[in-house]
Amino acid sequence: MKQAKTNKIFIGGILALGMLAGCSKDIDQRSLPAFEPTATEANGGNWKTILLAGPADIIIPAPEAAGSAAYQAELTSIATRQQSITDTDKRIIEKWKSSGIIRWNEIARQLVATYNIPPEANPDGTYPAPNPNNPGAYPKFPFANPPYASRAYAYLHVAMYDALVTTWKYKFTHNRMSPAAQGTGIKALEPIQEGLPSYPSEDAVVAQVGYRLLKVMFPNDTTWLQEQSNEQKMAKQLSGVASPSDIAAGELIANQVAEKVLARYRTDGMGQAAGNPNLWDELKQDAMARGLTLPWESMETPKRPMMLAMFGNVKQFLITTAQRDSLRPEPPPAIGSPEFNEALAEVKRYSNNPSGEVWRIAQLWSDGAATYTPPGHWNEIACNSIVKNKFNELRTARTLALMNMAVFDAGISCWDAKAYYFYPRPSQADPSIKTIGLPNFPSYTSGHSTFSGAASTVLGYIFPDEKAEFERMSLEAAESRIYGAIHYRFDSEAGTRCGNAIGSFAVKKGMADGSN
Amino acid sequence: MIRRIFNRTAALLCLLGAGQTTIAQTAFDGFTMSKGELCLVATYGESKWTEYWEGKRLRENLNIGEFKSTNFMPMLGYGITDRISVFATAAYISNSSDKGTMQHLKGWQDLNMETKIQLSKTAFKNSKLSTFATVGFSVPLTSYIPDFLPYSIGLGSKTAQARLIGHWKHNNGIFTTLQTGYITRSKIEVDRETYYTDQQYYSKEMAIPDVWDGSIRAGFDNKNIRAGIQYNWSFCTSGSDMRRNDMPYPSNRMNRESISLTALVWMPWVKGLAIQGMADQTIAGRNMGKAFSWMGGIQYVFKPFQKKTNEASKN
Numbered sequence: 001m002k003q004a005k006t007n008k009i010f011i012g013g014i015l016a017l018g019m020l021a022g023c024s025k026d027i028d029q030r031s032l033p034a035f036e037p038t039a040t041e042a043n044g045g046n047w048k049t050i051l052l053a054g055p056a057d058i059i060i061p062a063p064e065a066a067g068s069a070a071y072q073a074e075l076t077s078i079a080t081r082q083q084s085i086t087d088t089d090k091r092i093i094e095k096w097k098s099s100g101i102i103r104w105n106e107i108a109r110q111l112v113a114t115y116n117i118p119p120e121a122n123p124d125g126t127y128p129a130p131n132p133n134n135p136g137a138y139p140k141f142p143f144a145n146p147p148y149a150s151r152a153y154a155y156l157h158v159a160m161y162d163a164l165v166t167t168w169k170y171k172f173t174h175n176r177m178s179p180a181a182q183g184t185g186i187k188a189l190e191p192i193q194e195g196l197p198s199y200p201s202e203d204a205v206v207a208q209v210g211y212r213l214l215k216v217m218f219p220n221d222t223t224w225l226q227e228q229s230n231e232q233k234m235a236k237q238l239s240g241v242a243s244p245s246d247i248a249a250g251e252l253i254a255n256q257v258a259e260k261v262l263a264r265y266r267t268d269g270m271g272q273a274a275g276n277p278n279l280w281d282e283l284k285q286d287a288m289a290r291g292l293t294l295p296w297e298s299m300e301t302p303k304r305p306m307m308l309a310m311f312g313n314v315k316q317f318l319i320t321t322a323q324r325d326s327l328r329p330e331p332p333p334a335i336g337s338p339e340f341n342e343a344l345a346e347v348k349r350y351s352n353n354p355s356g357e358v359w360r361i362a363q364l365w366s367d368g369a370a371t372y373t374p375p376g377h378w379n380e381i382a383c384n385s386i387v388k389n390k391f392n393e394l395r396t397a398r399t400l401a402l403m404n405m406a407v408f409d410a411g412i413s414c415w416d417a418k419a420y421y422f423y424p425r426p427s428q429a430d431p432s433i434k435t436i437g438l439p440n441f442p443s444y445t446s447g448h449s450t451f452s453g454a455a456s457t458v459l460g461y462i463f464p465d466e467k468a469e470f471e472r473m474s475l476e477a478a479e480s481r482i483y484g485a486i487h488y489r490f491d492s493e494a495g496t497r498c499g500n501a502i503g504s505f506a507v508k509k510g511m512a513d514g515s516n
Numbered sequence: 517m518i519r520r521i522f523n524r525t526a527a528l529l530c531l532l533g534a535g536q537t538t539i540a541q542t543a544f545d546g547f548t549m550s551k552g553e554l555c556l557v558a559t560y561g562e563s564k565w566t567e568y569w570e571g572k573r574l575r576e577n578l579n580i581g582e583f584k585s586t587n588f589m590p591m592l593g594y595g596i597t598d599r600i601s602v603f604a605t606a607a608y609i610s611n612s613s614d615k616g617t618m619q620h621l622k623g624w625q626d627l628n629m630e631t632k633i634q635l636s637k638t639a640f641k642n643s644k645l646s647t648f649a650t651v652g653f654s655v656p657l658t659s660y661i662p663d664f665l666p667y668s669i670g671l672g673s674k675t676a677q678a679r680l681i682g683h684w685k686h687n688n689g690i691f692t693t694l695q696t697g698y699i700t701r702s703k704i705e706v707d708r709e710t711y712y713t714d715q716q717y718y719s720k721e722m723a724i725p726d727v728w729d730g731s732i733r734a735g736f737d738n739k740n741i742r743a744g745i746q747y748n749w750s751f752c753t754s755g756s757d758m759r760r761n762d763m764p765y766p767s768n769r770m771n772r773e774s775i776s777l778t779a780l781v782w783m784p785w786v787k788g789l790a791i792q793g794m795a796d797q798t799i800a801g802r803n804m805g806k807a808f809s810w811m812g813g814i815q816y817v818f819k820p821f822q823k824k825t826n827e828a829s830k831n
Contacts, residue, residue, distance in 0.1 A: 025703065025723040025754065113712040120761040121578070138760065299617050301578035354619045359661060363707035370712045370762050380710070380718075427617045434619040436664075437763075485619070 037392035045169025055169035104210035115144035154408035161401035180240030189239035201242035204250025212258035287422035296442035312416025329494035351485035362484035378455035406506035410454035436484030446495035449478035453499020549595035559813030565805035571757035581615025696730030725755035
């Protein structure tokens with residue numbers, strides 16, 4: 001009897017374990033819902049471009065007429081292909097429907113997260129730098145830190161926007177509708193926007209711009225990016241949205257725009273942003289000459305040079321160097337002043353109690369190494385609102401271009417302040433302060449706060465119903481850095497103000513671009 | 517009589533730096549408790565490392581310096597019948613390092629419960645063979661932070677485990693024990709909403725790998741002392757490797773092999789009292805510190821609910 005009872009307990013235990021073992025390790029991930037854009041934006045071709053003088057900069061041939069033999073042959077090939085559609089085909093159609101730009105934004109975020117790990121020190125105490133000419137060697141190129149990421153997101157979406165304004169110009173010049181709308185029996189295997197001409201294909205533009213830009217920024221992934229690009233173009237032909245000549249015209253636009261945008265990308269000063277030992281020392285000496293008594297030092301062992309010390313000199317999209325200087329925040333409190341001591345004591349209080357809601361917020365916005373960075377976080381927030389508001393590709397491109405220009409410019413202005421003031425971190429002033437993970441650059445002003453202030457200002461303009469929520473998030477992100485014990489309150493407040501100011505330049509640009 | 521109880525109880529803590537392993541070592545040895553016995557244990561332990569395996573690569577990290585984990589662990593064991601005993605433990609853990617700016621963390625970790633059942637006992641000419649099974653679970657006792665390794669005090673997962681134990685003991689005191697078990701571990705929720713381990717995850721959820729572990733032990737046991745040497749292994753059945761110079765994640769494939777020495781010495785002047793000690797050296801690992809650990813503790817065994825005359829031998 002007793003033996004039987006024991007065995008029952010044991011078997012019961014094994015069964016319970018079996019049930020637990022059956023628990024999936026699959027992660028429940030959030031994804032954006034499918035949606036159909038509401039507006040065609042027939043006047044989109046008149047919107048003001050950013051780097052192009054206008055769509056006329058880009059030349060593509062007129063399409064073959066809908067009745068032409070060449071076009072009819074294209075239609076026949078699509079109809080034939082649709083008859084042997086596979087499950088794989090259906091999956092890629094599903095993947096690329098709704099918004100290709102958001103997919104490419106996600107691809108960019110993923111690449112940033114993949115490459116956002118600081119290089120390990122050499123045995124001799126120096127640090128290796130990624131080499132764009134040998135991108136696969138350790139440390140792999142690029143180190144996609146927040147400045148690098150902000151720049152990548154900005155150029156990607158500026159290029160997409162300029163290319164799509166051009167595309168819209170030609171769409172409504174030529175007015176050739178999609179294969180599925182030609183009445184030849186080609187099925188629409190995904191929703192096709194009524195009244196939106198398909199020559200040139202906006203998807204091909206997005207796919208080709210995405211590929212052309214990102215392969216320069218993340219050269220190790222060129223093959224994979226090419227596959228993504230080809231897949232998107234293939235999906236649109238399979239689903240009856242675009243014909244081969246629609247795709248080819250899109251590629252033509254994308255390639256020309258990519259050339260122009262990449263020409264600026266290569267000459268915007270990023271190549272000099274790392275600086276050199278003489279310049280680093282100069283920054284420190286200059287700040288001390290202006291009265292700083294405790295200059296920033298790397299808290300890492302071995303001491304790591306400031307991340308992209310000269311990034312503040314990179315060419316901005318929205319403001320001039322003179323404007324950058326005039327927007328530079330007021331000097332921070334003198335080290336040891338009552339204001340400084342009070343701010344330091346607040347950081348120390350948070351450092352002493354790493355738990356609960358304070359820690360959760362610090363972690364939520366941390367966006368540190370191996371993440372898509374704060375600019376990536378704001379891209380995700382923007383994409384959520386784009387989907388909620390069912391923006392079409394052109395308006396999506398505009399939203400992400402405006403926001404990412406502001407975020408990139410905000411990063412440059414913030415780095416300018418960091419290098420200019422060369423202000424120590426709280427844990428340098430008081431080594432007993434432990435942190436959520438200390439970034440390797442001076443404290444004043446807070447990068448998160450500046451990025452977030454810029455992004456929330458632009459998004460509040462584009463999505464006025466959510467303005468208050470964006471502001472709340474921006475302030476929470478700024479606060480999170482104090483919670484994480486890596487910033488003084490005055491770092492965050494000055495950063496938010498500067499970010500808001502730079503965001504308003506993007507708002508001004510948006511208000512004048514003819515899209516309203 | 518007391519010595520006989522000890523011989524049967526022999527709850528040996530072999531602390532490896534975390535609560536799960538402690539109770540595992542306690543409940544998973546080859547010794548039994550008898551009905552009505554209560555075993556109280558309190559231990560203090562430390563674990564230190566200056567090198568860790570980043571994936572499979574052993575490295576140091578000057579921004580961690582020497583990592584140190586200390587723990588205080590009370591444990592309670594009770595013999596429900598002569599064949600079934602239950603164990604419960606919880607650990608207070610404090611993690612710190614002597615370099616770098618990362619936050620140090622401490623707090624109560626998980627509640628671990630185990631039920632140990634004797635399946636068989638077979639007497640041979642000069643020796644005995646016993647087999648056991650255990651089933652158990654653990655749940656976090658507090659809302660500690662799991663996603664800040666290596667400073668996190670635990671992984672925040674709920675676990676369940678089952679195990680088989682074989683124990684052979686010669687009448688001259690020499691014994692050997694082989695035990696192995698499987699631990700399933702639930703997904704956890706972390707504070708960040710997006711993270712990258714082997715790919716980008718848009719989720720607060722993080723998968724915690726299951727574990728296959730076990731040990732082989734050889735030792736000597738008499739009325740005064742029990743001492744042993746053992747090889748321990750603990751292998752995740754899934755999980756990602758830390759990327760070069762990246763932070764560790766709770767979802768990493770954390771593997772570990774170690775050699776430990778254990779000893780339990782009865783105090784002749786107090787009935788039911790023993791002191792115990794353990795030293796453990798990690799010899800191989802993956803996404804894990806190359807730690808040296810030691811533990812010292814005190815245990816007291818008595819029958820609070822029964823008269824002491826009721827101590828018939830069950831062996």
